[in-house]
Amino acid sequence: MDLVEAKIPYIAIENPIGIMNTRYKKPNQIVQPYHFGDSASKKTCLWLKNLPPLKYTNIVDPGEFIEFKSGKKIVKWYSDGLTKTKSAKERQIWRSKTFPGFAKAMAEQWGEFVKNEMFKKVKNESLFKEN
Incomplete structure (x- = not known):
């Protein structure tokens, strides 16, 4: 958590819902890929320092879900990753996916x-400079 304490004027920390939002502090914003045009669900927390919350750019359908016999549901993109990946490392990479609409919103807006x-x-500094 050194980044949180860093003397950097603008910081955005993103992490999917999980342990960080229970151990650190409540996030400034929680977003979904479907808020930014990607038909998928993955709750992502944002902790912001001197940055505004993201504005949703294109709200679309949250994507498909797979329901198990137990009644538990998971998002299809994640389920696909579990069946397509062979190793724990590949699954880790699959889970860490950042959806393009969300990435574009962060880059453009911030x-x-x-x-x-x-x-x-x-501009303010140049106004007060002596000639």
Whole structure:
């Protein structure tokens, strides 16, 4: 958790729902891939420092689910990964998938936000510079 304490002006930590949101603190935002145009479900927590919450860009269907005889349901993209992967390492990589719409939203929205903040800072500093 060194990153949380780092002297960095803008930080976004993302992690799927799990142990971090119970051991650290409540996230600033919880998002789903289907909020950003990807027809899939994967609750992802965001802990933000000096960044705004993401705005949903394209809400779509949350995707297919597989239901077991026990009644338990899991998302199809994840189930597919369990059957297609051969090793624990491959499953780990499959589970860590970041969906493209979510990645694009982070890059575009936070990139634009930070760029604007930096521009304001430079502009303000130049206003007070002596000639």
